[in-house]
Amino acid sequence: xxxxxxxxxxxxxxxxxxxxxxxxxxxLAQNEGKRVNVLIDSLGGSLxxxxxxxxxxxxxxxxxxxxxxxxxxxxxxxxLGAAHISMDAGAMYLVHKCSMAFFEWGSLNSDQFATxxxxxxxxxxxxxxxxxxxxxxxxxxxxxxxxxxxxxxKVGGWLSAKEALEWGFVDEITDLADEPAPKxxxxxxxxxxxxxxxxxxIPLSEADRDSIFGxxxxxxxxFFKPSTNPITTAMNKTYTFLCAVLGISAIALTDNKxxxxxxxxxxxxxxxxxxxxxxxxxxxxIADLQAKLDKKPAEDTSAVVDDAKQSGKADPKxxxxxxxxxxxxxxxxxxxxxxH
Numbered sequence: 001x002x003x004x005x006x007x008x009x010x011x012x013x014x015x016x017x018x019x020x021x022x023x024x025x026x027x028l029a030q031n032e033g034k035r036v037n038v039l040i041d042s043l044g045g046s047l048x049x050x051x052x053x054x055x056x057x058x059x060x061x062x063x064x065x066x067x068x069x070x071x072x073x074x075x076x077x078x079x080l081g082a083a084h085i086s087m088d089a090g091a092m093y094l095v096h097k098c099s100m101a102f103f104e105w106g107s108l109n110s111d112q113f114a115t116x117x118x119x120x121x122x123x124x125x126x127x128x129x130x131x132x133x134x135x136x137x138x139x140x141x142x143x144x145x146x147x148x149x150x151x152x153x154k155v156g157g158w159l160s161a162k163e164a165l166e167w168g169f170v171d172e173i174t175d176l177a178d179e180p181a182p183k184x185x186x187x188x189x190x191x192x193x194x195x196x197x198x199x200x201x202i203p204l205s206e207a208d209r210d211s212i213f214g215x216x217x218x219x220x221x222x223f224f225k226p227s228t229n230p231i232t233t234a235m236n237k238t239y240t241f242l243c244a245v246l247g248i249s250a251i252a253l254t255d256n257k258x259x260x261x262x263x264x265x266x267x268x269x270x271x272x273x274x275x276x277x278x279x280x281x282x283x284x285x286i287a288d289l290q291a292k293l294d295k296k297p298a299e300d301t302s303a304v305v306d307d308a309k310q311s312g313k314a315d316p317k318x319x320x321x322x323x324x325x326x327x328x329x330x331x332x333x334x335x336x337x338x339x340h
Contacts, residue, residue, distance in 0.1 A: 006039040006066075007031060010053075014045030014074040021052045028060045038065045038082070043197065044073025047098065047130070054137075057081030067091045067170065069182040070158075070200060076169065077134065080141050086172040088179040092200050093164040095138060095149070096156035098130040142168030158200040 008027050012018040019042055028036060038057075044050075050073075057063040058081030065082040072094035079085050087093065100123070104116060135149040142149065144167075152167070161173045184200070192199055246267055251258050260268075 005037050007036045009039045009041075010075075010078070011039075011041045012045075014042055014053075014078060015049035016045065019045065019049070019075075019078075021049060021056065024053050024056050028056060028063075032060070034062065036060065036063045038063060038079075040065055040067050040071060040075055040079060041069040042071060042075035043192065044071075044075050047074050047077065047134075050074030050077035053078040054081035057083075066174070067093065068179050070094075070188075072096070072158075072197065077137065080137050084172070085170045086174050087161045087164055087170040089161050089173050089175040090179070090182060091161055092182065093159045093161070093169055094156070094198065094200075095153050095159075095169075096198075097150075097153045098127050098134065100127070138169070144168065156198060158198060 008024060010019045010024075054077055057065070057079075061083065063082045064084040064086070065079040067079070067085070067087040068091050069088075070092050073096065076093060076095060102120075102123070108116065131150060131153065132146065135146040135153060138144075138149040138153075139146040159167065159169070161170070164170050165173055246264055
């Protein structure tokens with residue numbers, strides 16, 4: 001199988017523009033009933049996209065996947081629906097337990113800690129379910145027990161092509177001249193470290209071997225291997241106005257995306273309409289006062305002010321002053337709306 005034989009090349013982040021379900025669906029539809037050759041070279045990404053692509057491969061029924069380079073996480077899951085999986089002799093393969101980034105800081109009281117602990121327990125339960133689901137998918141492919149795969153996922157180490165074949169993740173190992181063994185670069189090693197991925201013990205590229213970072217990575221790979229790689233990232237973020245409208249303390253984000261229900265959208269729409277109505281009412285009041293001011297002769301205003309001064313009474317607010325007061329009030333309200 002040569003490079004020119006691939007119908008689909010899936011590279012980079014799973015779920016990104018170079019590794020997306022739409023591209024897969026389009027090509028599979030164009031080759032219904034025909035063999036489709038797929039090249040995969042990816043460190044992983046979205047678990048949801050990986051599962052979706054795997055299902056698409058399985059439904060087509062005649063997909064052959066070939067791994068080159070370093071492949072991990074969701075990229076390996078995407079291949080599981082293929083009828084045949086091959087792997088370059090120099091490529092590497094990584095499976096691991098599901099994980100997610102977690103951000104929480106600040107001063108918490110006992111009740112808030114109790115809530116946080118409950119949330120963490122739910123997250124753990126969800127991750128355990130994901131682990132079991134993924135282990136069952138791997139086990140079906142490898143014809144092994146899910147428990148065996150859970151142990152391997154917990155270790156989270158890189159497998160050589162030979163080890164991947166022995167486990168049953170792939171059906172064949174190839175050794176083609178146009179598929180050189182992968183090499184680490186400063187940029188690649190840095191990206192892997194930032195994602196918490198184990199750094200494979202493979203040679204650094206010649207250009208990066210003598211750099212300070214390159215020497216650090218060489219030393220690091222000899223004794224340190226993180227056991228997990230985040231598949232999705234999640235955090236809570238406070239949007240003051242939206243949270244007040246929805247009656248919640250924070251909005252949960254997953255991969256920088258938030259989910260809103262139809263009820264949430266109705267609440268937001270009603271709140272915005274209410275603020276628009278308040279602004280419209282103030283605009284009408286200002287327009288009415290401006291119209292009265294335009295009709296009032298300047299000398300009459302002066303006479304009213306002079307009469308009030310001569311009588312010793314407190315100066316009554318004339319139309320101009322009332323207009324100014326109302327305008328300032330409306331402006332303050334408008335600014336308050338904008339800040340929310």
